[in-house]
Amino acid sequence: MHTLQTTVRFSGIGLHSGEPVQMAIQPSTIQGVRFHVCMNSLHFEDALSFGATTNAWHPPVPVSKAAIGQNHLRATTLTNGFVTVQTPEHFLAACYALQLSHVDVFLSQSELPILDGSAIGFLNDLGPKLTPVDAYPVPELAINDAIDFTCNGSSYHAGPSSDFSISIMLTYPNHWVKTMTHTYHHSLESFTQDIAPARTYGFTHEIEHLKQLGLAKGGSTDNALVVSEDGYLNQSRFDNELARHKILDFIGDMAIGGKIIRGHFVLIRPSHKGNCEFLKQL
Numbered sequence: 001m002h003t004l005q006t007t008v009r010f011s012g013i014g015l016h017s018g019e020p021v022q023m024a025i026q027p028s029t030i031q032g033v034r035f036h037v038c039m040n041s042l043h044f045e046d047a048l049s050f051g052a053t054t055n056a057w058h059p060p061v062p063v064s065k066a067a068i069g070q071n072h073l074r075a076t077t078l079t080n081g082f083v084t085v086q087t088p089e090h091f092l093a094a095c096y097a098l099q100l101s102h103v104d105v106f107l108s109q110s111e112l113p114i115l116d117g118s119a120i121g122f123l124n125d126l127g128p129k130l131t132p133v134d135a136y137p138v139p140e141l142a143i144n145d146a147i148d149f150t151c152n153g154s155s156y157h158a159g160p161s162s163d164f165s166i167s168i169m170l171t172y173p174n175h176w177v178k179t180m181t182h183t184y185h186h187s188l189e190s191f192t193q194d195i196a197p198a199r200t201y202g203f204t205h206e207i208e209h210l211k212q213l214g215l216a217k218g219g220s221t222d223n224a225l226v227v228s229e230d231g232y233l234n235q236s237r238f239d240n241e242l243a244r245h246k247i248l249d250f251i252g253d254m255a256i257g258g259k260i261i262r263g264h265f266v267l268i269r270p271s272h273k274g275n276c277e278f279l280k281q282l
Contacts, residue, residue, distance in 0.1 A: 012113030018217030089252030143263030
């Protein structure tokens with residue numbers, strides 16, 4: 001397990017809020033990941049200089065299954081009942097891959113910056129700043145028996161394995177995308193090369209509807225792979241980038257449990273809501 005040698009900063013916009021956001025990740029001696037949201041984003045730098053003990057911050061949101069929020073429409077949410085943190089999954093996937101387990105995360109807004117829509121920015125900047133920590137043994141989430149679960153059209157199947165592996169199938173039968181698949185065996189090297197660069201994606205025919213729902217206000221070809229009726233509006237990084245990104249999301253959502261995962265998972269049309277509800281069953 002690791003913490004950081006020093007504070008690492010990120011800035012950007014929230015994918016759904018469209019608001020600018022500052023993010024500072026600080027080392028901690030306490031095991032776990034905790035989010036601290038500033039009560040007034042204009043005073044973020046002053047609040048950060050005084051630390052988490054001041055009343056400039058909402059109560060912290062610890063990453064745990066108990067903190068999983070109710071609204072998972074196009075993003076994962078974590079809440080403590082006072083404040084809700086949105087879109088933590090790419091950052092949490094990077095934390096899982098890096099075994100970054102002892103940090104406090106300070107945010108000027110309640111949504112994390114989307115960066116380029118993937119986890120590679122988090123991975124590249126956090127990786128060189130890691131330092132080992134003495135920690136209690138991290139519990140394992142080991143799948144010992146076959147598990148089947150469905151949620152709103154998403155299907156999950158899990159079985160025993162000595163490592164953490166994922167097979168995924170996406171289907172869009174009425175769209176040119178049709179079916180995309182990918183199989184992944186977890187390691188830091190494989191995550192870095194095969195999963196972390198895969199960006200979030202959206203379909204052009206959904207954009208107006210999402211904005212009417214107050215979502216995707218910050219989305220653009222700078223931070224998402226945009227899928228039109230006859231191709232991509234920007235260059236894809238993989239021929240099955242959509243499937244790979246869904247694996248990224250799944251790893252980030254499963255990381256909420258705070259355990260080392262062992263098992264083989266088969267995902268069919270997974271979603272954030274499905275991922276989180278599946279995690280609750282394990």
